[in-house]
Amino acid sequence: MKTFFKIITGIAIVxxxxxxxxxxxxxxxLLKGLWTTYLHGESSAxxxxxxxxxxxxxxxxxxxxxxxxxxxxxxxxxxxxxxxxLDETGTVAFLVIQNDSxxxxxxxxxxxxxxxxxxxxxxxxxxxxxxxxxxxxKILTGWHQKVNSILPQVKGKxxxxxxxxxxxxxxxxxxxxESYKNPWSVTAKAYYSDDIRELMFTLPISDEPGKAFNxxxxxxxxxxxxxxxxxxxxxxxxxxxxxxxxxxxxxxAKWHTDEKGTEMAYCCFNTNARDFAHFGKMMLHQGNWNxxxxxxxxxxxxxxxxxxxxxxxxxxxxDNTQGTKAFFQWGFCGQYIITVPEYNLVIVRLGNTxxxxxxxxxxxxxVLVKEVLGMVKQK
Numbered sequence: 067m068k069t070f071f072k073i074i075t076g077i078a079i080v081x082x083x084x085x086x087x088x089x090x091x092x093x094x095x096l097l098k099g100l101w102t103t104y105l106h107g108e109s110s111a112x113x114x115x116x117x118x119x120x121x122x123x124x125x126x127x128x129x130x131x132x133x134x135x136x137x138x139x140x141x142x143x144x145x146x147x148x149x150x151x152l153d154e155t156g157t158v159a160f161l162v163i164q165n166d167s168x169x170x171x172x173x174x175x176x177x178x179x180x181x182x183x184x185x186x187x188x189x190x191x192x193x194x195x196x197x198x199x200x201x202x203x204k205i206l207t208g209w210h211q212k213v214n215s216i217l218p219q220v221k222g223k224x225x226x227x228x229x230x231x232x233x234x235x236x237x238x239x240x241x242x243x244e245s246y247k248n249p250w251s252v253t254a255k256a257y258y259s260d261d262i263r264e265l266m267f268t269l270p271i272s273d274e275p276g277k278a279f280n281x282x283x284x285x286x287x288x289x290x291x292x293x294x295x296x297x298x299x300x301x302x303x304x305x306x307x308x309x310x311x312x313x314x315x316x317x318x319a320k321w322h323t324d325e326k327g328t329e330m331a332y333c334c335f336n337t338n339a340r341d342f343a344h345f346g347k348m349m350l351h352q353g354n355w356n357x358x359x360x361x362x363x364x365x366x367x368x369x370x371x372x373x374x375x376x377x378x379x380x381x382x383x384x385d386n387t388q389g390t391k392a393f394f395q396w397g398f399c400g401q402y403i404i405t406v407p408e409y410n411l412v413i414v415r416l417g418n419t420x421x422x423x424x425x426x427x428x429x430x431x432x433v434l435v436k437e438v439l440g441m442v443k444q445k
Contacts, residue, residue, distance in 0.1 A: 095258035096249060102258070110246070111257065113158070113184045113399055113418060116322060116336050122302040122329065124319040124337075127311030131356065133340055136167040144170070148437035155400060155430070156418030158183065159339035162438055163412040166347060169442065173339075180317065182336045183416040186397030189321075189335040190286045191345070192305065194234045194381035196293055198365045199308045205296050206230065216292045222270025232275040233289040234380040235373035239273035242284040246398065253283060257333070260325040263291060279375035283332035286381065290331020301329040312360050313344040333397075339414045345395065346403045346412035349382075370405075377427055385428065387435040400430050406439070413438055 102118040103110060144152070152160055152172070158181065162170040173179065185192075200206045206216075209231035214220055220228065224239050232238045245251035252269065259265050266287055290301055297304060302321050310319060319341065322334030348354065349370070353361030369380035370393040377384050382393045394404040400420030404413040413434050421430035 095255050095260070098258040099249060099254060111184075111186070111398065113186075113401070113416065116182070116184060116320060116334070119322045119334070120325060120327065121320040121336070122300060122323055122327065124302045124310050124321060124335075125306045126315045126318050126341075129311075129314050130316050131314035131344075132316050133163065133168045133343070134166070136164065136169045138169055139167075140170055140172075142170065142441055144172075145437045145440055148433070148441075151421070151430075151433055151437075152415070152417075154419075155421065157400075157415060158418070159414065159416040161339050161343055161412075161414040162441070163343055163346070163414075164442055165410050179340050180338055182317075182320070182338055183401065184322070184333075184397075185335045185337070185342070185395075185401050186333050186399060187283070188342070188395040188397040188401050188403060189331065189333050190283075191381045191395040192309070192335055193286050193290050193293070193301065193331045194369065195345075195361060196301065196304050196308060197230060197234065197289055198361055198369075200293060200296060200304075202362055206292070209234070213288065213292060216295050217267075217288070219267040220271065220288065221267070222272050224271045224274050228271050228275045230289065230292065231373075231380070233285045233292075234369075236279050236281045236285055236378060237276050237374045238280075238282065238285040238288070239271050239275045239277070240282055240284050240288070241270050241272040242282040244280075244282050256283065256287065257330070261328075262287060262324045262330065263326070263328050266291060276374075279373075279378060281378075286332035287330070290329060293331075294328070300327070301331060305335070309360070312358060313348060313355055315341040315344055317341055339416055342403055342416070343412055343414045346405050346414065349393070350405050350407060350410065350412055383428065383431070385431055385435070387432045387439075390435060390439060392431065392435050394428075394431055396428055396431070402428075402431060402434065404431055404434060406435060409439065409442060411438065411442065 102115055158174055160172045201208055210229050213228040243251050245253055256262055319337035321329045323329050352363040353366045370382050371379050373379050383396045384393050392404055392406045394402055400417050402415045423429045
C-alpha cells in the first residue's frame with residue numbers, strides 16, 4: 067500500500083511540475099488542449115469537440131426551407147468503392163443533391179440529419195462570404211482595401227502592403243506555421259487560445275503579400291478580425307443576419323470562440339449536413355438563393371477560379387476530376403461541401419477521417435466526385 071501511495075504521489079508531483087512549467091512558459095493553452103483531447107481518449111481535435119469550447123449561437127430565421135427528396139431518393143445503391151471509402155473513414159453524414167433535391171442521404175454513428183458537426187476549415191469560406199457581403203454593403207471598400215486601415219495593430223516588414231484579398235487567397239506573407247501535429251505550433255496555440263485576437267497581433271507580416279500561396283489559418287483569422295472591427299458585430303451576428311437567415315436554414319448553428327468570445331474565423335462553424343448543403347446550393351446558383359442574390363455573381367466566379375494556386379481561389383478549393391470541374395469547402399478530418407456545376411450537383415460529406423494525397427491535396431473530393439458522377443450518369 068505504501069508503494070502505491072508513493073507512485074500516486076510521484077505522478078501527482080510530476081503533473082504539478084508540468085502544469086507549473088507550462089504556466090511559467092506562457093503555454094497554458096496546452097492544458098486546454100490536453101483536456102479536450104488525450105484526457106478524453108482523443109489524439110487531436112474532433113468533429114464533436116464543441117462541448118469543450120465556448121460557442122456563440124447563430125440564429126436561424128423564422129422562414130425555413132428544407133430539401134425535397136428526389137423521386138430516386140435512396141433507391142440506388144452506392145457504388146462499392148464509395149460505400150467502402152465512406153465506411154472506412156468514419157463518415158457520419160453523406161448527402162448527394164441534384165437539381166436541388168436529395169438523391170441519396172445516409173447517416174451513421176451519431177444519428178440523424180439534426181446532428182451538428184464541427185466544420186473546421188469550411189469556416190474559412192464562410193468568413194470570406196461575410197467579407198464579400200460587407201463589401202456589397204459598402205462597409206468595406208473592396209478586396210483591395212488595406213488591412214492596416216482597419217487593424218492598425220498588424221505589424222511586420224510588409225504590414226502596410228497587406229490587402230484583404232491576400233487574406234482570402236492565402237497569400238498574406240504572415241509568419242504562421244500551419245502544423246496540426248506539433249502541440250507548440252501557432253496553429254495549436256490559436257485553437258486553444260484564451261485570446262486569439264491578442265495572439266494574432268504578435269505575428270508579423272514577414273513576407274511580401276500577394277506573391278505566393280501559403281495555406282494559413284491565421285490569414286482567415288485576420289480577415290475575421292477585420293469584419294468584427296469594421297462592423298462592430300461578432301461574426302456569429304453577421305453570419306445569422308447575412309447568411310443563415312437569408313439561406314432559410316432549419317436549425318440554429320454555433321461557432322467556436324476563445325474565452326473572450328471572439329470566433330475562430332478560420333474554423334469551427336457547427337451545423338448539420340442539410341443546412342451545410344444550403345451553402346452549396348447558393349454557390350451552385352451563382353450566389354442566388356431562391357430568387358435573392360446573397361452574393362454577387364462576379365464574386366462567385368472570382369472565388370471559384372484559381373488565384374495564386376491552381377487549386378485555390380478565394381477560400382474555395384478547386385479540382386478537376388476526369389474533366390469535370392468542381393469547387394468545394396474543405397475542413398480537417400474530411401468535412402466537405404462540393405459543388406459540381408456541370409451536373410447541378412452538391413455533395414456533403416462529414417466524418418472523422420480524410421484522404422489526402424502526397425501533395426496535401428484532397429484525394430477524397432476526387433473519389434466522391436468520380437463515384438457520385440457514376441451514380442447520377444446511370445439514371
